[in-house]
Amino acid sequence: MTEAEITKEVMRGRLVVVGELRGTHAESAGYVNRRTGEAITYVRVIYLIECACRGMLDRAVVTQKWIDVEDPELVNLPYEKGKLYAFFLEGFRLERGVFTGWIGDRGPEPIKTDEEAAVAPEGATAAP
């Protein structure tokens, strides 16, 4: 996704946060009934990013619920630490200066720099 494409989405009113990925963690989260031992679980991925969404550069957390996956080990997270990604938020919370966002099915999308975007894909002719 290029910067121009993100700007287009923002101009449409989409809630987007862009940040440098610092780490990911897939977990089986949920609740356990202490009395019966029953559990309600779901798989959740936590993305740790560095961004300036609160004005200064700080770390923020974005979460994503994975439906139809029961084992966090099976979650494939092909993201690269240190790269910029765009997160299309469904919502967010700012509590005591802590930003927590959540996304839906649409996962983080890498941001291509102008140079990367200018490189033509294999087999295609270069742009004039």
Add this chain to the structure above:
Amino acid sequence: MTKSKAAFLFASKTLGQQGLFLWTFTFKDLLAVKETRKRWNYLLTLLLRAWPNLQGLRVFELHQEHGLHVHLLTNQFIDVNRARDLAEQAGWGRVHVTRIPKEHAGYLAKYLSKERPECLKRWRLWAGFGAGWEWTRVKDVIRETLFSRIYRACKEWKQWQGRDRFFERMDLTRQMMLLTIENGWQIGCGPNGLPYSSFEEEDFWFDF
């Protein structure tokens, strides 16, 4: 999902082992929420007097236009006409009931997902009623997340007791969670799998 909603889902599962009935009680006129609650307490007393073995769950829903609605999930067939008479006696208007399959026992949980209105702060949005069954309470539910596991490790490390310095605890736990994700530490441990107590707390406030 909140702890309260999770507790409701557990409770509805317990109740849902038998046939279930979903009830909705509303008013003709718009009433203040406190008045509605008073009338609900009266109606519940009448219902339990008429059917002492009645067991169920009650959920409050603040409707956008029609004030407070009361939804019930019960596990026993009761005479609707008799229930309507009692509802009328307690000052209620419309009563609607439908049979639902036990798989849909958690259906009422959707009302617990709504944002809690200001006027219902400190209210129990749901509650169980009836003798002879134990519904899951919020205190029976443990949240299992990365944060809660790290919180427990921090609690042990810092020997936290009681509820004082809540925000400081949250800040430290959050910092440890961020460091755990960023550095790929084992959950509940610091660098190289060492317990938090092997380090000074100040060390964790700098980047590794």
